[in-house]
Amino acid sequence: MAIDATKREQELVEQFLKETTLFLGPEPRLMQDHGLAPITNREIQAILKENDPSIISMARSKMQAGANEAYEMLEQIGAAPGAKWGDVVCGIFTAKGDLSIVSSGGVLIFAGCTQYGVKYIVENWLNDPEVGVEPGDIFYYNDARYGGVHNTDQNLILPVFNNGELIAWIVTVVHEGENGAVEPGGMPSAAEQVYDQGLAISPMRVGRNYKFYKDLVTYFQNSVREPKLQVVDMKAKLHGALRILQRIEETIAEYGVDAAIAVLRKTLDDTVEEVQRRLTQWPDGKVRMMGIADSTLRENLLIKVNLELTKKGGELTLDFRGSSPEFANRANNSVTSAMKGMLAQLFLSFVWPDLPRNQAVLAPMKFIIDDHSIYNASYDVPNAQSMMTFFPAFTVTQAALAKYLYNSPEKATKLIAPWYNMIRTTIYGGITQHGETVGNLCADLNGMPGGAKEGMDGEHSIAPIFAPMSEQGEQELIEEEIPIMQLSRRLMKDNQGFGKYRGGQGYQMFVTQKESDFFGFMTTTIGSKYPSTYGIYGGYACPAYPLAKIKGIDIFEIMKNEPEKMVYTTEEIMNNRPFENATYTTHHGGLQFELAQEGEIYIITQGAGGGYGDVLDRDPELVIKDVEENLISEETANRIYKVFFNPETLILDSEKTEEARRKEREDRKKRGIAYQEFVKNWVTDTPPANLPFYGSWKEKNVIYAGSPDNYMTEGNLKAVWLPNPKDVRIAELETELKELGDKR
Amino acid sequence: MKANITEYLAIDLEKEMWCCRKCNHEIAPARSNYKEGLLVYNRDPQEIHKPIINPDWYEFTFSPDPNWCQILEYYCPNCSTQVEVEYLPPGHPPIHDMEFDIDALKERYLKREGQKV
Ligand SMILES: [Zn+2]
Numbered sequence: 079m080a081i082d083a084t085k086r087e088q089e090l091v092e093q094f095l096k097e098t099t100l101f102l103g104p105e106p107r108l109m110q111d112h113g114l115a116p117i118t119n120r121e122i123q124a125i126l127k128e129n130d131p132s133i134i135s136m137a138r139s140k141m142q143a144g145a146n147e148a149y150e151m152l153e154q155i156g157a158a159p160g161a162k163w164g165d166v167v168c169g170i171f172t173a174k175g176d177l178s179i180v181s182s183g184g185v186l187i188f189a190g191c192t193q194y195g196v197k198y199i200v201e202n203w204l205n206d207p208e209v210g211v212e213p214g215d216i217f218y219y220n221d222a223r224y225g226g227v228h229n230t231d232q233n234l235i236l237p238v239f240n241n242g243e244l245i246a247w248i249v250t251v252v253h254e255g256e257n258g259a260v261e262p263g264g265m266p267s268a269a270e271q272v273y274d275q276g277l278a279i280s281p282m283r284v285g286r287n288y289k290f291y292k293d294l295v296t297y298f299q300n301s302v303r304e305p306k307l308q309v310v311d312m313k314a315k316l317h318g319a320l321r322i323l324q325r326i327e328e329t330i331a332e333y334g335v336d337a338a339i340a341v342l343r344k345t346l347d348d349t350v351e352e353v354q355r356r357l358t359q360w361p362d363g364k365v366r367m368m369g370i371a372d373s374t375l376r377e378n379l380l381i382k383v384n385l386e387l388t389k390k391g392g393e394l395t396l397d398f399r400g401s402s403p404e405f406a407n408r409a410n411n412s413v414t415s416a417m418k419g420m421l422a423q424l425f426l427s428f429v430w431p432d433l434p435r436n437q438a439v440l441a442p443m444k445f446i447i448d449d450h451s452i453y454n455a456s457y458d459v460p461n462a463q464s465m466m467t468f469f470p471a472f473t474v475t476q477a478a479l480a481k482y483l484y485n486s487p488e489k490a491t492k493l494i495a496p497w498y499n500m501i502r503t504t505i506y507g508g509i510t511q512h513g514e515t516v517g518n519l520c521a522d523l524n525g526m527p528g529g530a531k532e533g534m535d536g537e538h539s540i541a542p543i544f545a546p547m548s549e550q551g552e553q554e555l556i557e558e559e560i561p562i563m564q565l566s567r568r569l570m571k572d573n574q575g576f577g578k579y580r581g582g583q584g585y586q587m588f589v590t591q592k593e594s595d596f597f598g599f600m601t602t603t604i605g606s607k608y609p610s611t612y613g614i615y616g617g618y619a620c621p622a623y624p625l626a627k628i629k630g631i632d633i634f635e636i637m638k639n640e641p642e643k644m645v646y647t648t649e650e651i652m653n654n655r656p657f658e659n660a661t662y663t664t665h666h667g668g669l670q671f672e673l674a675q676e677g678e679i680y681i682i683t684q685g686a687g688g689g690y691g692d693v694l695d696r697d698p699e700l701v702i703k704d705v706e707e708n709l710i711s712e713e714t715a716n717r718i719y720k721v722f723f724n725p726e727t728l729i730l731d732s733e734k735t736e737e738a739r740r741k742e743r744e745d746r747k748k749r750g751i752a753y754q755e756f757v758k759n760w761v762t763d764t765p766p767a768n769l770p771f772y773g774s775w776k777e778k779n780v781i782y783a784g785s786p787d788n789y790m791t792e793g794n795l796k797a798v799w800l801p802n803p804k805d806v807r808i809a810e811l812e813t814e815l816k817e818l819g820d821k822r
Numbered sequence: 823m824k825a826n827i828t829e830y831l832a833i834d835l836e837k838e839m840w841c842c843r844k845c846n847h848e849i850a851p852a853r854s855n856y857k858e859g860l861l862v863y864n865r866d867p868q869e870i871h872k873p874i875i876n877p878d879w880y881e882f883t884f885s886p887d888p889n890w891c892q893i894l895e896y897y898c899p900n901c902s903t904q905v906e907v908e909y910l911p912p913g914h915p916p917i918h919d920m921e922f923d924i925d926a927l928k929e930r931y932l933k934r935e936g937q938k939v
Contacts, residue, residue, distance in 0.1 A: 361825070361930075363922030370911065372890065380890060380911055390923075481920055484828050487934065532829075572874060573884070578829075607887040609871070609909060615829035616904040618893075621871040624882030652875040664875070664882040683884075691829050692904040718870065743902035750861025750897045760864065762913035769890065769911060776915055 102202050103280075103457060104224045109194055112418045112440050114346055115174035124339035134344060137329050137337040141170055141179050144325025148250060148318035149181035155317065157310040159556075160253030163521035164548030168318055169436075170326070170342065171247040175200050178342040180435040183547040186426060188251035190419030192233050193437055194225025195281045196247050199235065202281075204244075209283060213239040216285035216316060220257065221278040227416045228462045229275050230257050230264030234315035238326055240335045246342055248322045250315040255518030258302040259462065261671040262507025262517025267375035267602050268670045269460040270407040277301045284312075288320065303507070303517045349438035354392030356430065356490075357442065360482040362390050367478040371470040372608035374408040375463055375668030377803050379784070380608065380765075381410075381452065382773025383470045387478055396421070396475070397446040398453050399792055400774035402467075403783055406797035410466035411455035414447060417468040420544070424472050427546050428497070429479060430490045448781075450795040452772075459797055466604050469499040472543060473611055476529075477688070480614045495529035495536070495581060495614040495688035497543045500603040500667070502526075502623070502684045504562065504589055507671060508597030511561050520562065521551035522684075527582030530575065530617060530690035535700070536582030538569055539684050561594040565633065566646040570683055572710055576718050577617025577689025578696050583709055584684025586648050590633055591674050598674050601625050601682060603667030610685070617689025624664035625682060626652055631660045632677030648681050693719050694739050698730050772798070823931055827920065830898070830905040831856060835928050847900035855918045857896060860905060862916075865893040867909075 128134065148168040152161050160166065167184035171177050175196035180189050199217055203209040211217075217235040222228050232254045238246040259266040259276030269275045277298060284294050290312060298312075299305035329338050364386060371381040384400030404411045418440060425439045433439060447454045452467045473496045480493055501523035510516055525539035542548060553564055565588040575581030591597045604610055609619035626648060636657060637644055643656045655662055674680065701721040704710045706728055715721045720738040722731040764786035765771035774781050779792035790796060824832040824841065832841045833852045840849040840856035850859030866888050873883035886909075894916060896906040908916055 361827070361922045362926040363920070365921075366917050366919050368910075368914075368917055370891070370909075478919075481828060485825055572872070576870070606882045608891045608911075609867075609886055612909060613907060616896075616907050618870055618907055619909055621874075621884045622882070622886045623884060624875075624880070626875070626880075649874055652880065662879070664880040666882060694904070714872075717872075746863065746895075746897045746902040746904070747861065747899070749863045750895075750899070750902075751863065753858045753860055753862050756862040756864070757916065760913065761915045765911070766913055771911060 104194070104198065108197055108201065109225070109413070109415055112415070112437070112445070114176050114350070114438060114441050115172070117343060117347070118174065121172070121339060121343040124336040125344060128334065128336040128340045133333050133337055134341055137333045138179070138341045138345060140325055140329045140332070141338070141341060144322040145169060145179055145181040146183070147325070148321045149183050151321055152250060152252060152314055152318045156252055156314045157307050158252055158254045159518050159521055159551065160255060161311060161314065163524060163551050164545055165253035166251065168250045168322060169248070170322060171196050171249065172342045172346070173244050173246060175247060176346055177437040178345045182435070185253070185545045185548070186435055187227060187416070187419040187423045187544055188231050188233070188253070189249060190422045190437055191225045191227060191415045192235070192249045192251060194415050195219050195233055196235060196249065198224055198281045203283070211237050211244065212286070213237070214287040215283050216288065216290065217281055218284040218312070219279045219281040221280050222413055222416060222461050222464070223457055224281055225415050226413070227419070228265060228464055229259070229278060230254055232311070232315070234312065234319055235281070236319045236323060238323060240330055245335060245339055246326060248319045250318040252311055252315060254307065254311055256302050256304040256307060256516070261600060262303055263505035263519050263600060264517070265505060265519070265602060266462050267409050267600065267668055269409040269462045272458060272460050275460055275462045288316065290316070303515050345434050346436060346438040349434055349436055350441045352433060353430070353439055354442045356488070357389060357392045357394055359486045359488055360389050361485050364388050365478045365481045367474045369470050369474040369612065370608045371410070371467055371604050371610070372606065373466070373604040373666050373668050374405060374410050374800065375466060375602055375604070376408065376670065377800065378607055378666055380769055380771045381467065382771070383467070383474045384774055384778065385471070385474050385478055389482060393442055393444065395444040395446065398451070398471070399446055399448050400778040400781065401448070402452045402772035403781060403790060403795040404450050404452050404455050404459050404797045406459055406799040408800060409460040409463040410452070411459045411461050412453050412464040412468045412471070413461050414454045416461070416464050417453045417471055418445065420468045420472050421475055423544055424476055428476060428491060428494060429483070431546070432490045448792060448795050450797055456797065463602055465501065466602070469543065470610065473499045477612050477614055492534070493532040495531070495575065495577070495617055495690045496611045497529045498526040498581070498584060498611050498620060498685035498687050499543050500605055500610055500685055501542070502584065502603055502682050503601070504680065504682065505600040505602060506560065506562060506597065508673070509594055510559065511593040516560060520556065521549065522587060524548045524550050525585065525684050527584045527684060527687045529687035530577050530579035530581045530613070532690065533579070535579050536575070536687035538582045539584050540582060561591045561597050563590050563592050564588065565590060565679070568646065569709065570648065571708055572714050573621060573683060573686050574710055575611065575613055575618055575620045575686045575689040576693050577613055578691025578693065579617070579689070580696070580704070581613070581620065581687025581689050583686050586681060586683040588646070589680045589682065590677055592634060592676055594676070596673065598672050599669065599680055600671045601667050601669040605685065606666035611688050613689035615690055616692045618693070619688055620686040623667060623683050623685060625667050625669055625680065626662070626664050627681070628657065628679040629661045630678070631657050632675070633679055634677045648683065651681070694742060698732070698735050702728050702730060825927055825931060827922070830903055833922070833924070833927065835931055838924060842898040842901060842903065842905070844903045845898065845901035847898055849898070852924050856920065857906070857916060857918070859899070860896040861899050863895045863897070865895050867891050867893050
């Protein structure tokens with residue numbers, strides 16, 4: 079009896095605590111778990127009942143087709159620039175909230191994070207007496223801390239019921255752009271707190287009977303700069319989701335509810351099994367790689383990405399310890415779920431594109447990530463520019479995987495050097511030529527060049543790192559709507575990741591604004607001092623990229639009155655400085671929002687994919703082809719590839735080339751130093767005092783934070799607060815002024 | 823029996839040696855860091871990624887900052903093939919990037935005989 083009383087008391091206490099939790103925020107246990115929910119009895123029952131593989135296959139195809147259809151619909155009816163050009167994804171989840179089926183097009187990472195949002199609803203609202211989940215309910219969220227990349231991506235979630243039984247969830251996600259943050263366009267690099275990131279909707283019901291609550295929608299609209307966009311795209315996402323619902327209902331009508339439930343669970347379990355089988359083919363052992371993210375988008379820093387992979391049998395461990403600590407007041411921190419979603423995208427797009435696209439690809443993998451590191455951002459640090467650290471994590475992992483994959487007897491893709499990893503475009507805000515207030519981004523970011531491949535060169539400005547199928551938009555249509563004009567867009571010469579096979583190349587863009595009194599730009603890229611995308615097997619990285627500005631001119635006046643002065647390449651415009659009274663400057667790629675006058679020019683350059691193999695192994699005819707196509711200069715052909723030819727006829731001088739290559743091989747032997755001896759002179763005990771270095775150096779468990787004297791130990795990381803460079807500069811100038819005053 | 827590991831490196835499983843795939847040179851014991859058997863050259867990144875715009879005028883020129891970034895080039899001491907390239911901040915220890923379980927690899931290759939490798 080005493081035991082019963084104690085038990086009852088315990089239950090009462092637990093119930094009391096549950097009912098009086100003061101804040102149901104994102105729960106760390108849930109947010110750290112990228113695995114699958116344990117299989118339920120209902121799922122086992124369904125799989126046992128429906129075991130005909132042809133039925134399973136047909137039911138899966140029907141639901142997959144529904145996801146694809148919804149994706150197409152969103153591209154057609156969505157209002158956000160992101161929606162039109164493929165920054166969208168649609169998916170179907172199990173009843174417990176695991177992502178099982180995703181549209182073939184679109185940005186998988188969005189759906190790869192949304193499982194956490196769905197699981198939050200299952201855990202907190204499903205059985206809550208006040209909230210609950212009913213057929214016809216619409217749920218919604220955009221706060222990335224509940225599972226997302228950044229708050230600009232908005233997720234719409236529908237429960238799927240069959241005769242009162244919850245059997246699945248549907249999600250449609252769009253990169254909406256504007257969300258009322260401190261800067262327009264939804265991805266504020268100026269955010270110093272989470273409260274600077276704009277609208278922060280935690281997973282909540284926003285409608286019933288497939289209709290939105292108007293009062294709530296009005297509140298969302300009231301919080302952003304583009305109220306019309308907000309409501310139009312909520313409706314677009316709802317109708318995309320309803321199409322998927324229709325296809326699921328048809329699947330159930332045709333094949334039975336057990337088939338639908340079995341498909342959703344079996345797709346996940348089969349994926350796990352197949353991933354384990356493929357991992358078994360890689361050599362067992364460790365592969366290590368590091369990279370540097372060279373900016374917070376406000377200041378240039380060396381932010382280390384450290385990775386140690388361990389592969390044993392069918393399991394892969396990704397250990398990111400030794401990477402930089404998080405930043406208390408910068409936006410480049412990654413929520414763990416976003417970083418994992420990005421790596422799921424790496425495996426599903428670049429390693430095993432033949433696998434079903436779902437979250438189970440990561441289930442056989444383990445992650446080790448320090449709390450308060452750049453890859454495990456705390457609840458209270460901003461994350462609007464998480465890409466600035468998780469894209470580098472993608473690149474480092476992609477380069478490391480090449481060292482396992484070469485030896486794998488089966489491969490689903492060609493071996494590939496890292497894809498270019500930065501979103502080189504303009505984010506914009508202001509008032510259009512039609513008097514509308516806007517804030518969003520251009521789809522040029524989708525023009526990333528591909529990495530070099532085994533046996534073939536990389537493709538130029540082909541697709542973004544996060545979506546194999548997406549578009550760059552129709553510039554003429556964009557110019558109708560917003561005052562941005564592109565004056566030049568062409569592949570940039572000598573912008574190449576050199577190698578036996580070279581990376582794909584990117585274009586440069588001259589961007590300006592026309593016919594607005596109030597319009598401005600942001601850019602959000604790293605890699606201006608330290609290349610962001612590396613090569614493999616002896617191939618080189620991409621170059622470094624500035625943002626260039628030509629201010630104090632109206633290019634439209636110049637083109638009208640002195641058209642002969644206009645040039646169309648960065649090299650010509652910056653080196654020849656053809657316009658009098660203009661200022662010509664270069665900057666790192668983190669431009670915080672600034673107003674641009676009509677006719678002022680901003681130059682952005684898409685990067686280049688990483689190179690593959692030794693430059694001296696490159697077929698001289700391929701080098702000459704690159705010269706012919708204006709991709710490299712004669713000087714680069716001579717200096718890097720040691721290829722010589724007649725510049726008039728482009729006929730190879732094979733003798734001279736052979737001789738130059740032979741001599742270069744000799745020179746390598748002369749200048750190369752034995753490794754042990756080299757290391758003795760090269761390695762320093764701590765990061766150089768003049769480098770703002772963040773991360774481990776000689777030992778993985780000692781993590782530096784900006785100077786050799788400032789370090790933390792593994793497991794004890796703390797967020798680093800960075801002073802505003804403007805304040806630092808003001809303090810310097812004040813000191814100078816004081817010194818000058820003293821002298822006087 | 824050789825296990826190809828990268829475009830230029832293989833592991834000779836009988837001799838337990840890292841080898842150059844171009845010239846068969848035995849680089850280093852398979853259970854050690856293969857870089858120990860290679861030549862290294864510390865390259866100024868501006869020699870590879872040359873400034874495209876005038877470095878006297880501009881801070882950012884398309885060329886990496888040599889104070890922040892250096893390129894380590896690794897050559898086969900016999901045939902001079904550039905086996906690997908590493909971008910590092912000055913003074914940062916080179917990465918021991920590949921450390922495979924040689925026993926497991928051997929076992930797998932014995933099982934794999936007759937298969938395409
Ligand atoms: Zn060799």
